[in-house]
Structures are given as C-alpha cells and as structure tokens.
Amino acid sequence: MKIIRKIAILGLASLASLTQFQVLADDDNGNKAYEIDETTFSCINDMSRVRGFFVDNLDKSALDKTLSVANKGTGEYPAGSVVQLVPTEVMVKHPKGTSPATNDWEFFELAVSPQGSKFTARGFTEVKNRFGGNCLDCHKKAKPEFDLICETGHGCDPIPITKEMIAVTQKTDPRCGVMPTLNDKEKVILKQLKAAFGG
Ligand code: HEC
Numbered sequence: 001m002k003i004i005r006k007i008a009i010l011g012l013a014s015l016a017s018l019t020q021f022q023v024l025a026d027d028d029n030g031n032k033a034y035e036i037d038e039t040t041f042s043c044i045n046d047m048s049r050v051r052g053f054f055v056d057n058l059d060k061s062a063l064d065k066t067l068s069v070a071n072k073g074t075g076e077y078p079a080g081s082v083v084q085l086v087p088t089e090v091m092v093k094h095p096k097g098t099s100p101a102t103n104d105w106e107f108f109e110l111a112v113s114p115q116g117s118k119f120t121a122r123g124f125t126e127v128k129n130r131f132g133g134n135c136l137d138c139h140k141k142a143k144p145e146f147d148l149i150c151e152t153g154h155g156c157d158p159i160p161i162t163k164e165m166i167a168v169t170q171k172t173d174p175r176c177g178v179m180p181t182l183n184d185k186e187k188v189i190l191k192q193l194k195a196a197f198g199g
Contacts, residue, residue, distance in 0.1 A: 017125065033094045034058055035081065041110065041117045043176035044087045058083040058092070074145045077170070079104070083149065086166060087112045087173040089129060091139075093150070099124040103148050108134040114174050130197065131187065164189055 038059070048063070050070040058065040058080040064080040077083070081093040086186040098104045107127040111118045121127045127135045142154040150156035161169075164197035168189045171180050182190060 009174050033098045034092065036106070036122075037090060038109075038117050040120055041082075041108070044084050044170055044173045045176050047082070048083060052163065053083060053085045053151070054170075055084075056083055058082060069147075073151075076103075079147075086161075086169045087109055087175065088169075089135075089137075091135075101125050102136055102140075109135075112173065113177050116175060122137075124128075132156075133157075164195055168193065 036058075044054050044197040048057040048067060048070075050067070053070075055063075055066050055072045057066045057078070060064045062078055062080050066081040069072045069075045069077050069081075070083075077093045079093055089109045090110065091105045092108070094104045094106055096104055099106065102124045104123065106124055108119060109121040109127060109129060111120050125134075125136050129135060135149075138156050139150055141156045142148050142150050146154045164185075168182070168186050171182070171186070172190060
C-alpha cells in the first residue's frame with residue numbers, strides 16, 4: 001500500500017525553494033506517521049546531548065529508548081526519535097513501514113531565527129542540504145548497524161565543517177534565547193561561519 005502522497009506546492013511568493021507538504025496516512029499496522037510542523041523543533045540545547053550530537057523523542061515517555069540506542073551507538077532508533085547535529089538539520093524516525101527506503105527517517109532542513117524554525121526542505125529521499133548534498137545518499141552509507149547515523153567512522157562521506165564549527169553552531173542556536181558569551185576563538189569561527197553560510 002502506498003502510504004505517502006506528496007503534494008508539492010510550487011511558486012509560493014515568499015519561498016525561493018520548493019516547499020513540500022506531506023500527507024501521511026496510516027501504515028498497514030495502523031501506526032500513524034508523526035504530524036510534524038515548524039513548531040515541533042526548538043532550541044537544540046534543550047535536547048539530550050550524546051557525544052557530539054543531540055537526541056530527543058516526540059513522545060517524551062519514549063526518550064529513554066532513544067537515549068539507550070544513542071548511548072550504545074548501534075541499533076535501530078525507536079519511532080519518534082529526533083536527532084540533530086547542527087540547528088538547521090534534523091532527522092525524525094517515523095513508525096516502521098512509513099518509508100522503507102530511508103529506514104523510516106524523515107529529513108528536514110531548517111532556517112532558524114529567534115522567532116523559531118522554518119522548513120526550507122523536508123521529506124524522505126529527495127531532501128538536500130545547503131551544499132547540494134542529498135541527505136539520504138550520504139547517510140545511507142553508514143553501516144547497517146548504525147541506522148543511518150553517520151558520526152565518524154560509520155562509512156558516510158565527511159561534511160565540510162569542522163568539529164569546532166559544529167560546536168559553535170550548537171552554542172549559538174538563535175532559537176535558544178540569550179546569546180552565550182563566546183571566547184575569541186569562537187568569535188572568529190562564528191565570523192567564518194557567517195561568511196560561508198550567511199545569516
Ligand atoms: C556529504 C554527506 C552528508 C550529507 C549530504 C548530509 N549529511 Fe548529515 N551528517 C554527515 C556526517 C559525516 C555526519 C557526522 C558528522 C560528525 O559527527 O562530525 C552527519 C551528521 C548528521 C546528523 C547527526 C547524527 C549523525 O548521523 O551523526 C544529522 C541529524 C544529520 N546529519 C542530518 C542531515 C540532514 C537532515 C541532511 C540533509 C538536509 C544531511 N544530514 C546531509 C554527512 C552528511
């Protein structure tokens with residue numbers, strides 16, 4: 001049964017890029033895909049840090065299951081899991097069978113500001129990051145036991161930002177409210193990031 005119908009709405013005046021609205025129905029077991037909108041995601045630092053990345057679960061009562069897989073570093077993430085490395089990119093795990101091609105992960109690319117998150121792209125197999133790289137193409141190179149989580153040494157191609165840059169983007173997520181105090185080195189990195197990506 002085809003459970004995902006995509007309606008792509010083009011040409012919205014204020015949006016330069018394609019906006020996809022997903023209509024997600026029940027899977028064969030009656031599990032509903034999560035309804036996710038722009039208010040679903042907020043300050044990355046409110047999530048739980050595991051090594052270099054952050055996790056959460058849309059169902060708070062299942063957060064311990066997500067944390068257990070994340071801390072172990074292998075295994076399949078439970079439905080509802082939310083994973084982020086930088087404020088602008090998110091992976092969310094839908095119920096089993098929602099999207100076999102992506103191990104049921106949905107990919108999101110966000111624009112973030114003090115006002116919150118805006119979707120610049122979302123979907124399963126076609127979402128690209130700001131460098132033009134397809135999320136799935138890269139993340140599916142992770143060995144099967146890692147459930148599309150790349151970290152380091154899992155088999156994915158590297159991303160063109162350093163660990164220090166990642167740390168600064170996490171620290172300065174504009175959705176978190178008060179801007180943190182940065183040391184001189186972090187200030188230089190923030191300038192480099194702004195020069196490279198704008199904003
Ligand atoms: C060129 C390959 C590549 C592309 C394209 C890519 N990623 Fe990643 N991604 C990585 C690598 C490598 C890491 C781990 C980086 C690290 O931990 O230093 C990562 C980390 C992540 C993480 C943290 C969990 C993990 O896998 O380590 C999330 C969430 C994520 N990416 C989402 C996305 C989304 C969403 C997109 C598309 C909008 C995307 N990525 C595109 C390579 C890629």
